Structure formats: C-alpha cells, structure tokens
Amino acid sequence: MHYVIIGNGVAGINAANQLRKRDETSSITIISKESDHFFSRTALMYVLCGQMSPSDVEPYPRDHYQRMNFTRVRDEVVALSPSETSLKLSSGETIQYDRLLIASGSMARSAGWPGEELDGVGNFVTWQNLEWLTEKSRTAKKAVVVGGGLIGIEVAETLLAAGIEVTFLIREKWFWPIAMDQNEGLMIIDHMRHHGCNVRLQTEVKKIISQEEKVTGVEIGDGEIVDCDIVVATIGVVPQTGWLVESGIELDKSGGIVVGDHLETNLPNIWAAGDCTSVVWFNGIRRPEQLWYTSRDQGRIVGLNMSGDKRVYKRSTFYNSAKLFDIEYTTAGYVNFNFEGEQNWYHREPDTNRTTRITYLPDGSVTGFNMLGRRWDHRILVDWVDEKRQLDWVLQNLHIANFDEEFFPSFKIDTQALKSGVV
C-alpha cells in the first residue's frame, strides 16, 4: 500500500503518524512545497522577532521522518488525476498513490490592490513569508499592516518590537470583530496604541504607492497616503485548492474540499483534512475550520480512517486561545453566533485589561465565554456550555475554571453587585 499525503503541516503530519502507528510496513510519502520539516505555523512570529530559532519551532526531533520511515518529496503538486490515481508535480514527475490525503492547507487571501505584486507587499502565512519579512524588517523603517485579526496583531507586535513604526489598518469598527465585541475590541486597540502602534479603524487600502518598484506608501479610503516601506496583508486565508478545480473533487464555494463524516471526499481513496477542508459546523453550515486544533484533530482521525477505520469527525464545542500583545485570550462555546435572545454578561476588572464576558440565552443557560487578561481552563468552560449551566451558577463557580499563574491577583466578583447585574 502506498499512502501519499499532500502537505507537511499539522493535519498532514498527524495523519502520517497515525498511519504509521497502524501500519508499520506500507510506504508513506509526504509532499510539501513549503518545508522539509513539520513546523508550528502558529510560532512563525516568534522566529520573526528572534525569540526562537527556526529549529525551535519544529515540534518533532529532526530524525522524525527517518524514524517513522516517511518519504519526503519537496515539490508542488500541480494536478490530480483520479482516474490514473496519480499526481503531477511541478517538476514534471508523477507520483502514483493507492490512498491519498489532501492536506494542502490554506493560503493568504489576495487583496486585489493595485500594486499588490510589488516586492514590498506580502503576507505572513508560510515559511517563505517569514523569510521575506525577516529580510524586509532589517531595513524597513515604516510598515503598514492591513487586517484586524490575529495574524495582523502578531505581525504588528513583532514589527514594533523590531523598532519599526507600524500603522495597523482595520476595516471594521474595532479589532477582530468575529471574536471580540465592541468593549473588548476597543480595549485591545487602546492597548495596541499604548504600545506605540498607530491604529486606524474603518480604513481600507485603495492602492499601493511605489516609486521604481519600491513601495513608498499606501493610499487609503479618503485619498490620504500613509508612508511605508513594507505592507503586510493579513486579511485572512483561503483553502489552497486551486490546483484541484479540474480534478473532479467537489469544492464548496469558498474553495474548501467537501468531505463527508469520515473526512472522505467524493472520489474513491481520497481523503482531505485541515484548512483546505470544508466541514459541517454544529449549526449545520458547511465551511472550512481554519484552526490549529481542528486541523490536528482532523489529521488524527483521517489517518485512522485511511488505515481502515470509520471514525466520524465531529467538531466538539468551540474553544480557542491567543495572546494579543501581552493580553491573554480564551474563548469557549459560542460567543459570536448571535443566538436568538442571546444576552451578554460583561465585567471588566477596574483599572485592568481583564474582562469576562458570558453569553447566555433567555432561559439563563450559558452559551459561551470570552475572557481577556486571565488564563482559563477551557475544558471546564466547554463542559459548562455542554451542560447548559445557568448563568447564576456559573458566576458563583467561575473561579474553579481559573488557570492563572500562581500568585496572579485572584479572581473575585463582587457578589452584591453581581446580583444587580451591573458589575
């Protein structure tokens, strides 16, 4: 049996590991155009800012591929021919497979600005992006970061730390509206400004200004020009599936590979996992889940299924975490789905950047938690959402789920004020 895995990211490598656990003899080939070694994509910023070395972000020892007997191919797959069960590589070679996993991940969304193709404009998604930005940040004096999400704030933070003047352009009214409400998003923006980041809200790029192929600025909505040497576009990612359009694999309108419960595609002996995959969410809507955790879980399950299991991939209750500059962020449950009649319980600890937001339904059952400035045990919060705990009970017991470092100022809510609901 020859297993072929396209993609050396978290989904691909987890699938390969599971396959090898199940099957010690079959040959397993991993094809990647990006890197020889699996690395943590979420750690790219730490390499950029010199906090970690490139090899520090590799989760497995360097000899992992030898020990597991994985064959690596560094090339780009340009076409899939299901009828011939083969893949065509950009070098012109073809590779035959018995069972194929597509874990080609996602790529930066194209912004479509005039001048986007200039060398001073780029993204921060791939290892090659990291190399590009590392090089550019040595000489750049001013940078524009576009896109009010997680990668954007990470890039802004890192470039600021490198002594570069950063202007952060956000299209929406506050930072990261798919995760934050107005209170939270504006608090983060205050924090960014406090760190010297020039944030511009409700601002979009019209075009890139350049002189002799060198970026000199961006023109924003009202014709104003913001000077800069580099532009980093962090306006989201899309499934990397353009090479599959002719293959007969079913793609959804976002380009995600449509898979069934077992992460199988519409074609025989082909599975898909990770960012390139479109799955059905808890609310019945099909779309890609572009998260580290879901890619990892999908990789593990698809590996088992490719070796003969029939495991169902079911997305468990949502959780995520991040660090926004130095503000910890944990979310659990469904805070941004606007259920009917949903209400917010919101509390900001005085004179801090520590906030608690709990969403709940008219019957009092909690649906989600959005927490900033503290660490929380998402396992407990997820359980409470699953158990449909009442808001009153949750508020009384919230300290149980606290996960702060020892000696961190303890979590207390004034119970008197709590009853009135206006803490």
Added chain:
Amino acid sequence: MQAGLLQTYNNSAQRRGAGAWIIASLLFAFYILIYFTEAFTPVAHAIGLSGKWNLYGILYTIAILSGGLYFFKRHGNSRYHRYRTISVMLVQTVFAFSIPWFMELMQTRGFIFSLFWPLKIDYFYPSYIMEYPLPVILYAILGSLIIVPIATFLFGKRWYCSWVCGCGGLAETAGEPFRHLSNKKPGAWKFEQISIHTVMLLALITSAIVLINWGLGKEVNGVMVPMYPAFSTVVFKIQGIYSFFVVALLSGVFGVALYPILGSRVWCRFFCPLAAYMGLIQKLGRFRVTVKDDMCISCGNCSTYCEMGIDVRMYAQNNIDVKRASCVGCGMCAHVCPRGVLKLENKWDPNPMAEESKIKVFDL
C-alpha cells in the same frame, strides 16, 4: 510574546557566537584562578577583605543582585517571577553573604543556613560540622534529612532550586540570558539521568565513609586519632577527590563557565547531588506542571526557554502533565506559553507513578 525575550537569537553572545566563547573563557579563567591559585588574595587584601573567598562572595552576590534586576526587566510582569527572584536575591544577600560575614566578624566560623547536604557535603563531615554549636549542628542534619524531603514532597524541588539555592539563584539571575541554550535532545536527558545519580551516589559514599572513619576514631589525650590509619588515608583521598572534581570543577568551574555554551543549569541539571535527591522525592510528590488538554499549538516556547532542557512541548502536545525529576519549577514554560496551556501546581495525586502520567524519551 514575552517582551524581554525578543531578539534573543539575534544577539551573537546568546547563540554561542564569538561573544559567548569570550565570556565562557573569561569565566573559566576566573574560576581556575580563584579555586586553584592565590591570584585574588592580594586583590582581596587590597580592598580590606580577609581573603579571596570573601571577594568571591561579594562578586557572587553582586552577580545575583544585578542579574536579578535584569530578570525583572525581562519577566517582571509576572508575580510568580517577581516573588521568586526577590527570594533568591534576599537569600543570597542575607543567608549566604551577610550572616556568615557577621559570624566571622564575631570570630566564629561562618555558616550558610541556605545550604544543605549533599550540595554542601561538609555539613555531614564531622570534622567540619562539630565545630559549630549544637543548634547549628541539628539544623544542618535535620534540615537535610527532614526539612528538605518534606518541603520537596509538598512543593516540589522548586522551593529550593529556584527560590533559595545560591547556584540556582545565579542561574536564575545572571544566567538568565543563556537559559534557552540547554540541550533538549533525548541524549542529553539520558546523560543527565546517569550523571546526576552517579554524583549523588558518590556524595553518599563519600559522606558515609567519612562518617565511618570518624566513628572509628578514638580519643587520645583529647585529640581524635584514627584507629585504622590506612583506611583513614583512603578516606581523606576520596574526600579530596570529591572536593576537587565535584565541588571545584563541576559546581564551580564548569557549572558557571559553561553558561554561555550549555545554558545556566549545567551543574543543577547534570551533577548536583541535592537536586538528584530532591528529584526522586519530587517524582512522588505533589508538584507538577499541569497541561490543559488539546490547547497546545506546539510553538515550542516552553521547550526553548526550559533551562533544564525538558522538552515541555512534547508533554503539552500529548496532553500529559509534566512530572520530571529535573524540573526546578522556575515557571518559565508556563510564563512564555502564548496559549496559557501550562500551570505549576501542588496537588495530591492518588497514583503518582501511574503509567499514563509518564512519557518516555518521546512519543508521538
């Protein structure tokens, strides 16, 4: 990100560049001179000190205090780190420096209350310890045999290694710029298991035969005389060998001079007999680094900044709590984790040696 750690890898002295080798050579030369020559004695006399070890004590304390301030700049945003750094700075200034100094001014031999056997092996050498008053003798013995194991069982070895100890204190402060240089490879873990337990065994044997030799002595005209002179000669030789190789070379010369090459905890990780002793108790005790399931993004900040070379990420991405004998509980893994996955805790574990709570050199 942790503001203090930015640009770590962009500084040549912090990634084993030329600067690192220059610092290491200077430290090496300094330690050779201070341990094996009298080169610093005139310097000490010139500034009014009684000997080279007083000079060393002052320099050591300055290194911890200034390194502590540097540490504050890097990690002062965390209370855990503030408290333990203040603790090591205070312990060094008060217990390791001022009190012995004061005792010497009072014409008694200085005693360091913050050291314990077998790190300070002399405390179980009768010829050394019997010169102190009875309360001090009791403190040295009970401290090493009762306080150390109980405190370690309750809080992990961190109560000592990263809150009290002078060696650890130097590593946590002046050694801070080099913490990421510890070797994370499985081979280093294997070497550590052999080397540290070997030194512990040597410390045990040396202490035991010194005690036996003392027990075999007889008093003639108020002077202790060995009953078996040939045995005593061997004992003194072993004592001398231990003191040369372990105390001078490993803890002094290599322990500190290798900071810029192998990280700040070379002595503590590979050789310290007290660390080995507490490590065994820690495995059975309450302390662990709790891992929040399925939240790890495998970024590797924890492993990178573990000064003991523990591949914390391997535990975190496999949802296994970290219970390692070598962990000194510095808390840096939890502190630098961008997803708040790790937490240092003391809690009862009904079955500390359970199979699922162990990880072998690596798992998938």
